[in-house]
Amino acid sequence: MQKVATFGRITTWLSLAILALVLGACSKFRPAIGYNKNYQPDQPIPYDHSLHVGQYGIKCQYCHNQVERSKHSNIPALSTCMNCHLQVKTDSPHITKMREAYEKGESIEWVRVHMLPDHVQFNHSAHVQKGVSCNTCHGPVDTMKTVYQFEDLSMGWCINCHRQPENKAPLNCTTCHH
């Protein structure tokens, strides 16, 4: 009996050690498991924020126009893009692709960059109303050629802000989880 017990204990410790190693190895390359800081996927149309926002100075809310009244910050409808691109740079192959989709009533499948788990309820409008700048969470989007995730969007990172007394932000669990 003694032997079996010892063997069991050894295997347990061994598997835990292996697990720790694997996790450790991972964390070397990533800030933490499950978070996606610096995630920068390719998009179907290489929309350039540094050009539109940085160079031409278009305001965020021009395209993400529902951010002040919705929990979601919307990806603009194609009709928003076409406001300008009916006139501007109509010969570009990417714009052509978009125009064709628009005329057919189809859409573009953008790859989601910022994603919170399903059990997190985040509300953009509440933050924007309070005067939190877009850059605080999304980083210097005006310099990004391709958008990437600037912060790790972890719970600790959220709480860090909510805990600052000057922010007067709620700290209840149901603020985000319900």
Place this chain on the structure above:
Amino acid sequence: MSDMNHHDHSPEIEAMKKAMRPQVETDDRYWRSLEQWGKDPEFQKMAEQEFLSSPLREEDREDGWARREFLKLMGASLALGSAGCLRRPVQKIVPYAKQPEEVTLGQALHYSSTWFDGSETFGLLVKTKEGRPIKLEGNPTHPLSAGALSARGQAMLLSCYDPDRLQGPKHNLQRQGDEKTKEGARSNAETISITWSDLDDKVKAAVSIGNTWILTGHVASPTLRQMIKDFQGSTKAQHVAWEPTSPDALAKGQEASYGTGLVPSYRFDRARVIVSVDADFLGTWLTPMAFNKQFADGRRDVVGMSELVSFDTNYSLTGANADKRFKIKPSQQLTVVMGLLHEIVVKGDMSSGLSMNPALKQTLAAYANASELLGLKDPQAISKVAQSLMKAKGESLVVAGGTAAQTEDAVLLQIAVNALNSALGNDGFTVVYGQAQVALNGSTEELMGLMAAMNEGKVNTLIIHGVNPVYFLGDAFKKALEKVETVVYTGSHMDETAIRADFVAVDHHNVEGWGDSEAVAGVYSIQQPTIRPMYDTRSVLLGFAKWSGSSSSLAKVETDFEAVRMVWKEKIINSGEKGFEDLWYDVLQKGTVGALRSQRDAVRTAKVDALVGIKPEAKSGFELVLYPTVQLGQGELANIGWLQELPDVVTKIVWDNYASISLATAEKLKVSEGDKIELDVDGLKVKIPAHIQPGLHDDVVAVSIGYGRTRSGKVGTGIGVDAYPLVLMKNKAAVFSGRSVALKALGEKYQLANVQGHHTMEGRAIVIEATLKEYLENKSAGVHKHHIFTIWPHHRYDGHKWAMSLDLNTCTGCSACVVACQSENNVPIVGKKFVLQGREMHWIRIDRYYTGEPADAEAVFQPVMCQHCDNAPCETVCPVLATVHSDEGLNEMVYNRCVGTRYCVNNCPYKVRRFNWFNYRKEMRNPEHLAFNPEVGVRVRGVMEKCTFCVQRIKSTKDSLKQQGREMKDGDIKVACQQTCPTGAIVFGDVNDPQSQVHKKFKEEPRSYALIEEFNAAPAVRYQTKIRNNNERTINPRHEEAKKGEHA
């Protein structure tokens, strides 16, 4: 092993520990089941357990691994998952091509709409998200339903997402031989898809031959009525409206008494004394939600509350709410009313409202001793009821009806009731004939005419809409259908009638198409679509337009929208000076047109000739009572799991129907709960499990209709026993009740899943009642004030402090809140097997307590949900802080932290926590998930859940107020159960706001008490005592004693 148990368990220490526990008041006058009443040791054992079986023993579910196996697998998959360090699956965002003006992502849009359930019209507000209806709520502007929505109305949404729905028009190549085919599946040899144009051509050709009949349910829609009229004009078709529970006896009674055969509307709020003879107006009779509201309005002011006396054959919801309930059998219904007539017309000499026939007094003389004839304990019972009716002369109401009163004498009963109301001067005031329920014009007589014509081969084409005659009428209708050349059916499923139709012209769901409804004469509401039709379906309005070949402008409409608009422009909206367009948009926004009349109608004189010469009938032996249930009604919505798992309002049994018999009868037959018995009704034999129902007449056998569907879909097929074959068609009327029945015990066991017994509070004093007399002497009669001592500082709530108040005096137990909560909070259903193990998931339950002896038990209802205690016992035992207290007084449950120890549920004195034993969402079939509320997480296996006070509603209201820059005021937040409650029994709000209703209920209402207050859990839910307007007895003998020996 021994060192596992090294704690000292000496008896002295145990006794000392016990003595140190707080004293809990017990109250064994209230009981929930006969097992509890009889102090059955098995029951005591079960009551002590939260869940009835170990999770490790569950093998017959697909994901029922033993826990150890699960841990092994989990360890492996964790290692695998982290080795790759992969990004989670890529998600795509697909924006609109053209932004619809009104849509803001994540913001709900509410559309006004309406739904007619075959008897009652509801004004709806349909909550949609991104073009998908996710919740139905009552429209407060509707004059009748006034914001209430029944359990069935709430659940109706799910039928839109029912996977068993037909997805396009069908053509049945074979109309027979269905018994052999498997449920749902029809082979290509039997059924093929057809295009709408082909279908229209074929139906049009059939209609053009002539001899067309239309069979519909009640048609409340003015547009559809107009469309059918138009269709009849060009095709000479005959129209029959019929539903199995049509109140045609009521209409016939009105005709015999007053000359007009319309179903009147009633005003229970105006009545100070209400006598109901089997009319379950709070449960299923005519327009129960509107009646619930009216009834509560008449009782809200306790001092002037109305009195309800019920003569009940089955134990109905109305009987359960009655101040005095008398058990009778169907053959005694007429005796009750004639007895009352004798007291009032002969003894009280009140006959001014009657066109008096001198022979009537002689007839009534035979009923002088009605109490004795009825076998009532109190020989003065009937005369006492008559006394209170006469005291409330002109402001009382006597009603009878429903299937339980649908005996062979149903029309006579109505004539007698009319005579009573006229004699008492109620006619025109509480019986409003001037604003009749015009839609309820179904006629069994006409249906039998249709069936005769079918059998004679005189019907060439039959168009069936809104009713499922093969299920309701069985073989008789099947046989008659065989003689019909072409059958067109507009149902949504391949159901009992659909497989016997040539063409199934699939209709839109209520949330997909345009329509309207006329609740009572002059009160209209409009139905708007809130989702693009999910499948290739078409509104029935267009069907009639296309098939008629008429040249009218109505028949030329291209859409249902045009049809509705056209009829409203012509008939309903009186545009006057303002243009129609403006008014139309006002109407769409408000959803309703018209109001209830406030002035009284003139008193009519009732003819009584039909009553002359009837004699009291002394029938012996068992009598059958058939009744529809609150959850399933006639049975059309049997495929909705929410309704099947909604506990019956009185018996609290789910997923089954049964024959209710009294305890004495059960002892005589030697059957116990769930044993199968055989009912023999004139040679027709039905095997059905028995349920022992307290408070039932010993000669009554009550069975609910609406069960035993053979082709309702995957959920509803084969649930329960079909009781429709027991309905007798006689003298151009349907006889539901009063038929003689023989009973035989079969010796077979069957398990009925009864939720009452689960989550019990073990006889503690939780529901508090007082009589009106006691209340008038002491406004907090029955409420025991405890001296609570604590060394713990209270929580500080500087901002809001959410709280809820529940008035037991107005709560009728209608159960609409249960389904509303289920819909709002994505609460899963678990199925009968797991309900048997105590694993139902409802966040709000309605406890039904009986009190008194089983033979004459009275009932009390009490909704219980998470009490959001300030000193929550669950919070202190959670090892992972998954349940914590918020600074607004909410007891928060954090699903993603929960590891499923279930300590909290074991420590909860109110038993309101629910555990996800399985991934119930995996059992769902596409597209049922579309009904999910995206603002509420869907819980996975191993997670505890419970009522959150609809925290998502609190949050979204706060957010929208922030945007509007406005302070919150009382009533801004309505939680789901409160929103749908017809009686306003549930009040939610901020108790820190001195102007709020809930603050007043908490601080100023003397009837207010909290559950097990002596525990000092300090719940944020307070109840108000139930007051019975029955001064003949005392409810609180203990109260006086308790006062004397008040504990320190």
